[in-house]
Amino acid sequence: MNSTDSNDAVADFLSLRNKTILIMGVANKKSVAFAIAKVLRGAGANVIYSVRSESRKESLAKLLHGETVLVCDVEDQAQIDQLAAQLVADGITIDGLVHSIAFADYPEGIRPFHETTRRQFLQAVDISAYSLISVCNALRDRFAKDASVVTIGISTTRMASESYGFMAPIKAALESSLAFLTKSFSRFSEVRFNAVSAGLLKTSASAGIPGYVDSYLYAEKVIPRRRAITTDEVANTAAFLLSPRSSGIAAQSLVVDAAMEINYFDADIVSAVTAQDID
Template sequence: MSDSEPVFDFLGLSGKTVLVMGVANKKSVAFRIAKILEQSGAEVIYSVRSEARNESLGKLLNGRRTIVCDVERQTEINALAKTLADDKVRLSGLVHSIAYADYPEGIRPFHETTRSQFLQAMDISAYSLTSICNALKDIFEPDASVVTIGISTTRMASESYGFMAPIKAALESSLAFLTKSFSRFSEVRFNSVAAGLLKTSASAGIPGYVDSYLYAEKVIPRGRAVETDEVASTAVFLLSPRSSGVTAQSIVVDAGMSINYFDAAIVGAVTAAEVD
């Protein structure tokens, strides 16, 4: 192809405006999604949790528009929506990459989860999606796409993930109900990328996560873990008009881990260790 030939915008994202919520650092899934969006010609507006976070991201997001919004505070969600509306912003997409769980004493048995821990995690990690979308409903384009980040399975009782799997299950269930309620006045779509274990700064802080990550590398058929950009690329596809027929779905990106738990080599290693 010659330099004079136009580049075909396969994803149809050029000129679209997408709000990305949840960037913490350069390893964040949200940041990788935003970078691919920008490379695809989209305009990205960033929403970060606090002024302190905004300052820490100053160099990384230099020249980009950022808005502070702590999703635990409805007033800040409302202010975010008002700021965008006042600026006549029309959103073609929203990335909800927000999750938080408090483990002050490390990972404990699920039945010892406190009410305050569970409700805070539910508020930030699951309910915030509904609250944000309700606040932004009037500035979404009629065919906008909303993408959140889930986990590859909410049915596995992984001790290293504490009580977050039930929270993510609630987030995943919300997709169907948001799709249905928004269908009364729009074609806005709601999907999730259900990611396998990733090497991010946030995950590294979860007690026991690193060992689970190393185990995942053994179970995954290709012998290496899921990369953050693989999750990000799937999210960008879901944000694009190319995925217009996909809604209320969780797309699993685990590099085949879920089909390989009984790999002969792994089973052999475990049973040999038990004999020893």
């Protein structure tokens, strides 16, 4: 089988050809959202993008040349409503939505969790979690009856990682909302809501988090295969969840961490830590 045949086989398996997917959250070519878009386009889907500002749209002009790019700052309800109105005006029905949006403000670097300010926490909840609810509500009449919504979570919200600041509780709220959205939308549709709960990734956004790089390097040691998760692995899982092939999966968070969570007590790592303590 040549590469063309292989690509066609993948496209046929996912059954996404001619499906229309709205992707929110592309920041650059290293974004998880952009990696998902590449998989979807390879499967024959029609991809529409939504970015947070005109300046972001301009910065992505070369990367997304020839693509439909809309602007929507999810902190502004009027812009969310305008996004929905634009889709109505264009007669677009959405078969899938990718919500890859997160923001946390660390003006003084990572501080102890109990020092998180009200403004920091509420802004992060608004952008990173509530935006999923608000956008889906605005687009409820634009979704196909059996549309699939996929958001990007994290592999665990119970691990008190100091390098992630206060974002784990925010992601916990995001992932919890999946069950409630699935339930409430079931009153009038079969729209599914799921998350890809990713392990530590090498992205431009994550690189800007104080201490994240060290945690990423540690993750590579803990993961049994000794190799970190890639954005392509997350993207492939997201594409599956967006496809009709995953029609029986709803209100779930699929962990993509290459089994990191089973290996925290790896003998080599334990030995290295205890040896330091002895020294």
